[in-house]
Amino acid sequence: MPMQVIESPKCPRCSKSVYAAEERLAGGYSFHKNCFKCSMCNKSLDSTNCTEHERELYCKVCHGRKYGPKGYGFGTGAGTLSMDNGAQFQNGVDTVRNGARMEPRAIARAPEGEGCPRCGGYVYAAEQMLARGRGWHKECFKCGTCKKGLDSILCCEAPDKNIYCKGCYAKQFGPKGYGFGQGGGTLQSDCYANDDGAPNMRAAIDVGKIQARPGEGCPRCGGAVYAAEQKLSKGREWHKKCFNCKDCNKTLDSINASDGPDGDVYCNTCYGKKWGPHGYGFACGSGFLQTDGLTEDQISSSRPFINPDTTSIKAPEGEGCPRCGGAVFAAEQQLSKGKMWHKKCYSCTDCHRPLDSVLACDGPDGDIYCKACYGKRYGPKGFGYGHAPTLVSTSGESTMQYPDGRPLNGQRTSGGCPRCGFAVFAAEQMISKSRIWHKRCFYCSDCRKSLDSTNLNDGPDGDIYCRSCYSRNFGPKGCGYGLGAGALTTF
Numbered sequence: 066m067p068m069q070v071i072e073s074p075k076c077p078r079c080s081k082s083v084y085a086a087e088e089r090l091a092g093g094y095s096f097h098k099n100c101f102k103c104s105m106c107n108k109s110l111d112s113t114n115c116t117e118h119e120r121e122l123y124c125k126v127c128h129g130r131k132y133g134p135k136g137y138g139f140g141t142g143a144g145t146l147s148m149d150n151g152a153q154f155q156n157g158v159d160t161v162r163n164g165a166r167m168e169p170r171a172i173a174r175a176p177e178g179e180g181c182p183r184c185g186g187y188v189y190a191a192e193q194m195l196a197r198g199r200g201w202h203k204e205c206f207k208c209g210t211c212k213k214g215l216d217s218i219l220c221c222e223a224p225d226k227n228i229y230c231k232g233c234y235a236k237q238f239g240p241k242g243y244g245f246g247q248g249g250g251t252l253q254s255d256c257y258a259n260d261d262g263a264p265n266m267r268a269a270i271d272v273g274k275i276q277a278r279p280g281e282g283c284p285r286c287g288g289a290v291y292a293a294e295q296k297l298s299k300g301r302e303w304h305k306k307c308f309n310c311k312d313c314n315k316t317l318d319s320i321n322a323s324d325g326p327d328g329d330v331y332c333n334t335c336y337g338k339k340w341g342p343h344g345y346g347f348a349c350g351s352g353f354l355q356t357d358g359l360t361e362d363q364i365s366s367s368r369p370f371i372n373p374d375t376t377s378i379k380a381p382e383g384e385g386c387p388r389c390g391g392a393v394f395a396a397e398q399q400l401s402k403g404k405m406w407h408k409k410c411y412s413c414t415d416c417h418r419p420l421d422s423v424l425a426c427d428g429p430d431g432d433i434y435c436k437a438c439y440g441k442r443y444g445p446k447g448f449g450y451g452h453a454p455t456l457v458s459t460s461g462e463s464t465m466q467y468p469d470g471r472p473l474n475g476q477r478t479s480g481g482c483p484r485c486g487f488a489v490f491a492a493e494q495m496i497s498k499s500r501i502w503h504k505r506c507f508y509c510s511d512c513r514k515s516l517d518s519t520n521l522n523d524g525p526d527g528d529i530y531c532r533s534c535y536s537r538n539f540g541p542k543g544c545g546y547g548l549g550a551g552a553l554t555t556f
Contacts, residue, residue, distance in 0.1 A: 092117030
């Protein structure tokens with residue numbers, strides 16, 4: 066019996082045989098993997114976005130463009146329906162097969178002044194839009210400049226008997242000029258619509274052209290000041306153009322203008338630099354007062370310096386300042402332990418740091434110290450004592466009589482602390498599994514870590530452990546045991 070050769074299916078795109086390893090199915094046809102693309106936009110396809118039509122493949126978007134419904138107003142409200150027929154992918158060849166296309170219609174001409182103001186045709190009730198008392202076609206009801214579709218809210222009727230959107234109306238018929246209509250978003254200053262360029266606002270204004278009599282005109286230019294442009298300062302009239310800072314030329318108003326002693330006007334900053342107080346620390350808290358404009362030598366020479374001698378007036382024995390012995394008056398007194406000190410003398414004896422009622426510590430020698438120096442002199446000694454980093458050991462010798470805190474005498478009882486055996490009093494007891502421990506003995510038996518009620522674990526041997534040591538000693542063992550549980554280890 067002769068062997069029969071089974072023919073492979075042909076690809077509709079390239080007309081070549083398609084084998085199983087590269088086969089793609091769509092619409093009952095077999096395609097090569099490289100041929101499985103949209104015939105319009107050449108987009109690679111798969112089973113989710115493929116659409117077959119007459120042995121041709123399309124993506125869903127291109128299929129809707131070519132074979133979907135067409136027409137203005139069709140499917141209103143459905144955003145996926147459009148008038149795009151895919152002509153940009155066809156090199157000018159129109160192959161629309163389904164769907165009706167709106168052909169250009171012949172519009173009957175209406176008598177002069179009765180039809181649509183834009184096209185002149187008759188306007189019927191089903192398509193009319195009203196503006197300026199006349200009916201317009203819905204298709205003609207657009208902005209005369211940008212052709213934007215209009216409605217009763219966006220429409221603006223212009224003096225040239227046309228209609229515009231609000232933006233184009235403001236550009237053509239609204240006010241012009243830089244800064245005009247500030248605060249009104251619809252008012253624009255588009256000065257380039259008619260290629261006339263931006264206006265030069267100040268170049269042509271010469272306020273000093275009309276001179277006033279001496280002492281009566283603008284103090285800066287001497288010109289006559291009229292009511293429409295006057296600015297008042299210190300009883301004098303200025304031109305609005307001249308009313309700026311003499312140094313930085315910043316435009317001024319009634320809020321930021323300062324009258325200088327030379328008869329001119331300045332902004333607040335320049336006034337402070339030129340006429341305000343100078344010197345380090347002057348007028349602390351006033352940000353606008355600066356020391357600009359002066360050299361370091363000028364500032365140093367003008368800096369006030371007074372070295373008060375607190376010992377010039379001596380007080381009776383035991384009544385004056387404990388440090389210098391001078392009389393202490395109410396304006397400069399500082400109180401400490403019932404004694405009055407000069408503000409100048411109220412400093413640490415060792416480091417001379419200025420003190421106040423919060424930082425001062427009265428020493429047993431009758432003097433005053435800051436907290437750090439007090440701790441060094443009279444505080445407990447020993448490294449790590451009291452967990453206070455400011456307390457250090459100056460001699461390396463411990464002053465603690467019982468460093469380990471354990472009792473030296475007393476009877477060991479069966480009801481005492483399980484670790485040391487001594488009696489436990491209420492002020493220091495810690496409870497675990499109905500047993501009472503000293504607070505100093507309440508630590509892990511392995512790692513000596515201090516314990517509390519949150520990390521305590523009672524071991525089967527009667528001792529106490531932290532969680533890690535308990536798991537290491539009494540937890541489950543074995544490779545791979547308890548996978549996923551971070552606390553279980555395999556020691």
